Amino acid sequence: MSWYDALRGIKSRGSQADRPGSLGGLAAARRVHEGQFFTPDAVAALMWRIVTPAIERELEKRGPMGRVAVLDNSVGSGRLLQFADPAKHAIFGFDVDAGAVAQVGEQALAAGFECEFEHCAMESAKPRGFDVALINPPFSVHLDAPTIQPYACTCYGRYGPNSAAISHAYALAQALEAAYIVVALLPRTFADELLREPGAYLDADQSKRMRAKIDLPAGSFREEGTEVQVSIVVFGTGSYGHIERIELDSLDAPVSISPALVLYGRGRPSIGRCDVKDTGPSITLPVTGERKVRVVRDGRRVGLRFGCGLTEAKVMNAILRERVPSGRDSQHRYPKGVRFVGQGVFDLEVHLAQDEPVASFRAFVDLIGEAGGEAVVDEGIFGYLKRATRATRRQATPLRHTVFVQDGVAGAANQVEARPRRTQVADPKVWGSPVLEPNRTYGFERGEDGNYCMTIAGREIRLKPEDLYERFEVVTGAAESGWTVVHQGLIKAFPGVAQGWMARARAARIDEWLSWGYQFDDLIELAMKPVGTIAAWDMGLGKARLASALILLHGVRHGLIVTEAGLIDEMVIELKGLPIAADQWQVITSPHQASALRRINLISYERLRMPVQSDGSKKRMRKTYAGLMRRRAGVAVFDEGDLLSNPNSDQARACAQLSAKKRYVLTATPMANYPRDLAPTLAFAAGDGTAAQPWGWRRGKLEPNWRQSMIGAERGIDAFRDAFVTTQWVTREFEDTMTEGAKREIPRIGNLELYRQMVAPHIKRRIVEEPEVAQWIKIPPETREVVEVPWDHEHLRYYMEVVQEFSDFYLRSRAEPGKKNNLIAILARIRAVSFASDYPQYGVEGFGAYGKLTSKHRWVLGEIERLTKAGRKTVLYAENPGLIELIGRELGNRGVDVMPFHGKIPVRTRTKDLNTRFRYGPCPNLLATTGVTQKGLNLWQAQEVLMLSRSWSATTEEQAIHRLLRPQQKENVRVRYIHLPGSIDCYKAQLVQFKRDAARAGLDWGTPETEDADFLHLDTVIGRFVDDMVKLHQLADRDLRLWLDNIPKETAYA
């Protein structure tokens, strides 16, 4: 008679499930039975036999009262513990099967065991201090939980790095962490993999502990209704360097492991549930009867200070209510720090997001009273709230914005007919509101308030002009294309405040040098923003002057302008030209200057993150220039601030470390690459998850309903990604960070309307063409064209070989999605394809170099020679300095004067040459890399642009082209993109067009041109290219290579 007999009747879920007929069926069945198959008695007996000698030896040492602690981390009905003896063993286990685990606990207690059995999943436990672990975990169940411990077998999951794992690998790693000896029953394939590549699942110390792998005979699990092949893997303590491999014919066969397994000492066994922190009392104050509760403010946080533990318990529990759902029961991922349902009231920004912030805060104070406290609110909190309410209103008000609308401006007409741009609900806020179809027109009447009114199904719908333009196309009345103001801006909304700032500006005589109308108006609007904002002026509109004006207008003691190292000289020229005393500004180049700040301080991003020199002491010093200037700048202006879109870069961290009171980001391209790049910059400049800028980056997406409950609160990154980012697939890492990890992304804004709404209060956009700017600056419009140059047949063969290799590799890599190095390998191969097209002379690994000039190169050489003779100044852009040098040499041989300009030439030398030889000298041709010609440079002396290489980024290309499109430009600049037909140029062109389109749609209200077009991914473009080749020459796929080898000149792809 065994203590276990009463439990023998419990059947495993797996043994009762239908046998799956397919792989899909297997997954479905696994979801039902969660991998629960109990260990057959004969297998359990074998596992006990392996550990019994070590246990007996240890018991002798421990004496009659000693017990050996045995753990099973998926205990089920306790089959693996059935041979335990209350006089020798203490038994422990946990499982997700509440019914089974309750019965095991009951029987074990009745039998007199020292025991602990918990209803919890293995991912919610952190067991420690056991002697032996006997485990038969569920096989191949995907675990995803925030409480998963970081082991070698864990990977990126829903809850970030190391938050997902496969059940059997995780159970093994957990058991090894918990016990001296581990005997694990595992799938045969996994056991073999463990032997082959232990590092993939175990850390170095755990791997060394492996002692034996015992393959069990076929049919060992037949009584559970499965024919799975299994092995027992045995781990001991210490390192032996030899792993025994045993194949058993019978489960009764003797097994001996040499040298014998040994147990050492005794730990304190603990299951360690992760959802219960029994680390002591959470309330440590004595009970004094003091009911007073001080309400204090610390930044945006509200704190409560108690004098009595009981009052604290009553008040805090009444406010926080309960924990937010987490763990297995909740698939939702909360923002960092969100733990309780009622914690929203401790964030003043949540109160500020209410219609009546002060009333909301008062209700919170009243709650303290209702809970048994006596609230004493610190003086100043209500004053702060009132000021912050006004500031939030200003921060949330859209900045003045003028946009060009195609066939959609209603002009001054009082009655218009308009057609919806897409099928939509007339009033999205009203349930059952009529649907408007794009094939119908609707009549609108303009009211006295300037809004348009439509009556449909007896309901009156009122639209602001900007909403009308956005949602409808005006067809009669006054349908015309033109510029229209979609947001009137802060000067109109807060005229009193604006007057005050204007008076200050005039008193400081800023209006004398920031004199163009839009510049002065924008300065005032930007200054009216209480937190900061992004000034996204187009290139060449005077951002350098604006930076100085912002600091002077605020009247701060110390202001900071941060810019790129290559632009410091340009900024110095600008500052010298302004009526600012020389002792009022400086360029920071030493720690001493960073300590002795002046009114305007100029520093490069590179220096900002640089560690300052140690003072000679041995103390480890990692203070940077940013650290030296922390919290000392009243206003900081971040020129070319789109680099803040990577918040984890050293430069962005240094900018954050400055912790300036007000922050202005100046950039012509706030959407550095993809629409999502704006999110971190927005959070940096305008507030991270605040009432005025709710889209948090490190915080959550702030919603007014947080005042009532935090249930369902979203991480800012998740909310942003779901609303705006368009992807076909992403890795968990990308989902988590939105900056790292692999994804297949389409540069298109998901919810365009919401995106425009999001940026309206925080981006001051100005473009050259808009009327308020055009009256001061006239830049002749440029022309753009693509020149297709036929392939050279030898170059085509070379390119095809590289492309074919990419194609084969890509197909292989898609078949093995689990490989961690895939992304890096894919990027390396894409780079190879790009080199094979643009700069094959550099060579591609495995294919050697293609030594001759390509047809594209020859075309460019001929064109530059022709343009030089015609007296035109030309800028040629390529991506690689080597290619620039190659083209330079060839042109030199032809007697054409050129000036190379790339990152391998020292900054000083190349800047000096640029000024003396190209800008103000006789050299007619600049050969530049896009990398060093991106920002701040003025090249208005040239009129021709040749893009020899296409970039991956629309911003990079636009920045390069706009070097010529400066206010001083008098001619129409001609831009030509040189393509090889069907090559990677076409893919890059498409990518750039989508990115440019997304930026124009989001920032400038442009109608998306690519909205209906399919985005073709690189593998599709390459696949089509190969298909075209096959079709063009009527070949079978297999003949392609043969044809390439014998390709005749006249049939080259053109």
Place this chain on the structure above:
Amino acid sequence: MPDSPFKVLPSITIGQTDIAVTRHGSSKKTVASILGQETDPATGHRTIWLDRLVHRADEARFDSGNSTWAVTGAISTILGSSQKTENKAR
């Protein structure tokens, strides 16, 4: 949160200054100090505030032999007796 149908309620013993919770299948006890308690004279409803969390997210009630206690609380456990339970106890 409702109790799991499989689950046996944790049992609680309430002393003058401390409480102890025992869960089914475990020989370990969880203890906490009582910060204070109040009884509503109108309803007989009794509330006890503890100095730490002793209940888990999936637990709504504790058993104390002839009565059960509702368990709530975000940062520390609050035990609440129902009127019915108290009447029974009387």
